[in-house]
Amino acid sequence: DFFDPQILEQASGQPVTQLDLWMAGAEYCRHQFYLAAQQSDLILVEGAMGVFDGDPSSADLAATFNIPIALVIDVKGMAQTAAAVALGLASFRDDVEFCGLIANNCGTQRHAQLIDDTLAGRMPLLANLARDPEVSLPERHLGLVQAHEVREELEHRFNLGRAWLGGQAICDLPKPVAFTSQDIAAPQKLLQGTTIGIARDAAFSFIYSANTCLLEAMGAKLSYFSPLNDQHLS
Secondary structure (H helix, E strand, C coil): CCHHHHHHHHHHCCCCCCCCCCCCCHHHHHHHHHHHHCCCCCCCCCCCCCCCCCCCCHHHHHHHHCCCEEEEEECCCCCHHHHHHHHHHHCCCCCCCEEEEEEEEECCHHHHHHHHHHHCCCCCEEEEEECCCCCCCCEECCEECCHHHCHHHHHHHHHHHHHHHCCCHHHCCCCCCCCCCCCCCCCCCCCCCCEEEEECCCCCCCCCHHHHHHHHHCCCEEEEECCCCCCCCC
């Protein structure tokens, strides 16, 4: 989506690319995975909404590129049921691999143990995240607070979360995934000589990089402006 890449970029210290099978297509996504694999040993993909929600869904993306899925479930108010939900999701489709469960909003170590005991080795409990407001990301109506607004606060919460996780099994990575190269034909220069103005500032920051990259590949010159601060368009 739009908010999360800002937070993920700060947390990882690496650039974040949106992957959308519907908007950009499988070839584009395959190419992005291949490019990322040339530079990084670990590629982390955050799914949007529930794992099977949408068409295409996060599960569709995982199935297309053989990416193992770590389920993140809010376990507040349930224990053994959380394991049942996780195992049910894992058996819903046979073309995706679930490598484990991350129990979010987990109250105590006893709470985590009840979940792990019910999983009974059928799925690893990769981590349990504290029910701690000091670690939770700040929110507001209709979405998260944007990262640039609370940069220092986010850094503090990231460090608290890292300390809580410690050496939990989330660090035991699944087997490697191979990404193949994808030749993508260059688009026609239909926008050569065209300048496109794009609003970008603290209020206007929801931009898909796939869109801007395509516009430039088609020959357009992108000119960014701030509706908040600029007085005229150049």
